[in-house]
Amino acid sequence: MAATFDYDYLIAGGGAAGLSLAYHISQDPRLADKRVLLIEPETKNQNDRTWSFWADAPTPFDGIVAHEWEQIAFRSPQFEQVFKLARHRYKMIKGLDFYNFVGQTLAAVPQIVRVQGTVEKLEDTPTGIVAQTSVGTFTARYAFDSRPPQFQKQPDKYRYLLQHFVGWEVETTHDVFDPKTVEFMDFRGEQQQEARFMYVLPFSKRQAFVEYTLFSAELLPKAAYEAAMREYLRELGVTEYQIGYEEVGAIPMTDHPLASAAGRHIINLGTRAGRAKPSTGYAFKRIQAHSAHLVQALATTGQPPANLTGDQWQFGLFDTLLLDIMQRKGEQTRDIFTEMFTRNTPERIFDFLDERTSWKENFQVMNSVTPWPFLRSIAHVLRGRPGQRVAK
Template identity: 70%
Template sequence: MVYDYLIVGAGAAGLSLAYHISREPRLAGKTVLLLEPEVKDQNDRTWSFWTDKPTLFDEIAIRTWRKAAFRAPGFEQVFDLGRYRYLTIRGLDFYQFVKQKLAGNVQFTRLKISVESLENEASDVVARAEGGREFRARYAFDSRPPQFAPRPDRHRYLLQHFVGWEVETDQDVFDPEVVEFMDFRGPQHHEPRFIYVLPFTARRALVEYTLFSATRLPKADYENAIRDYLAGTRGVGNYRITAEETGDIPMSDHPLPARAGPRILNLGTRAGRAKPSTGYAFARIQAHSARLVAALAATGQPPADATGDQWQFRLFDTLLLDIMQRRGETVRDIFRELFERNPVERIFQFLNEETSWADNLRVMNSVTPGPFMRSIAQVLRGRPGQRQG
């Protein structure tokens, strides 16, 4: 059998595309094979994002906020998000939601199997899987982790890494209406380091210590930073840790192609959907899925420009990564200037890559130009900046 579409991987990207396909009436007759290496039955991650539109997943968001705080030495403010909302979705809720929506839909076939290779052929794609099994489809969508040989002489390679504790306290501590988006008041140690807090109630919150750097820290360093924040900044004496979250998100300007030939489209991090300068991915995955499905429904083919990414935003990401690599401690001041000198809606729109050229200039003119000019020079030389001393 030759399927119409083959989706490799059933994480955020693969399941999102499957769900978008299931909602498109013009694709109701298409057959879809979803190959997943493992069953997603654990809450292995949490996704947060901001949006100014209704989403397909509003009903499973565990919390929605309309206010966010930014804090750094010399500037602190709680912002009303205006037309934006900030949402959080648990991974397990997402997996179960999509699986339930796909259950009983005869156009979908799901198999638990690992794909070893995908190859373009003249009229279709062949997927070779474990046990010597083969599957064919007109188009394949690959959400496996990207594989590439790093080129540190050409590109920048950092991680956004974090440890988070979900804590419960004995007294009211948190403002459940305000996300602590970035709290840069702690030591930077030559790297961008901040506390991030999602308050679910006045006594329960996810508290994360997040860094941007090339390597992870010993786990005790993250935990000590969270303890210092809870005791020193929040004045919390007694609390219980009810859950823990750890992770590292690759942040790089290494090119990640949207296609791997005429009939293979990449998804998720394999297609560069984790924004290189922030690590946010969920909303970008949804936009990518919607773009692919719209073209498939209208023309029968994926779009020629699969992602719609604009070169100027890729340049902005590269410049910020270069600054992080050269002088990471200055990133705190860059974000302070962004939040101090711009409406928060403009910042979120800029980070969503939806701003006009005029607003892009306003954003760039709001920050001290020196660090960016030095990174522009490195880009023109074709060499990433390196820390000196």
């Protein structure tokens, strides 16, 4: 006799990953009869973040893209160039636009129920799951868990850094920005033994989102990010400006293994499943690919795919090597990206970071950078211990 469940799918968490999976389920007619419970700890009614990504094909969210660009600029003391994008466009989506769009879509699908609450415990059973939550106990055939990951750090085995940043949406009193060009990475500032760069999304000649970003293990005092942005604007000749929206964030960047599942019927999503790329922090498009991958299998076989993420091991190794370099000598990150942009097109770099490149293309990218830092990191990987900065 088949087991009876309250729901077919239970989704824990209503952030980007949980909402994206619910959206993809709602768009597949083969899953139209599936009952879905989405439990989210808070109502998403504020513009609490933005997501940026590059794409060379239509996405489900093109209708809510706030801005897109056809050029990117890379800058370092040794090399500066503005690249005209061929296949790709760089795009930005505001968090509130995403929440509203997905919310309106899900509201029209009666089999998808949204409840405000917290998931306290997920138990895998031989036939499904039992969820203990702040709003009751529920059963489902499968649970998809997008809650923040929790794990015990093992710094003698793995690397733990953060991509941390503070960004301002600024409006100036005179024309400053090029609205066609994203300042993708501006490494011209002092690195201070870390990877530090400015990132600018211009919306018009007088309005832009300006962000100071670091790849390192420790956060800075907030005033330090703000000072760097003020100095950057001064160097552009900007002395008068208004600050509107502010964004502050810290994204874990680690090669600590993040399981794709917590049992036969509990599948992890988002950061919990390692969907924030360890070497860059980009997550939005990886979350969409993961959601589509899961839904395709659910619709065709009735169960999740055997390979839950579709990840390829060699790209995980590349991430580990770059994290190792960032951890023991972060200032070398600037040189590595300078060599990559000097000797590769943005299209090849984007494909490489999207993990879409062939072995030949992977070799071309890796052969374009000085090998010694990577050879040292390979040695650290082989001995099973992360590299550490040696004090002078």
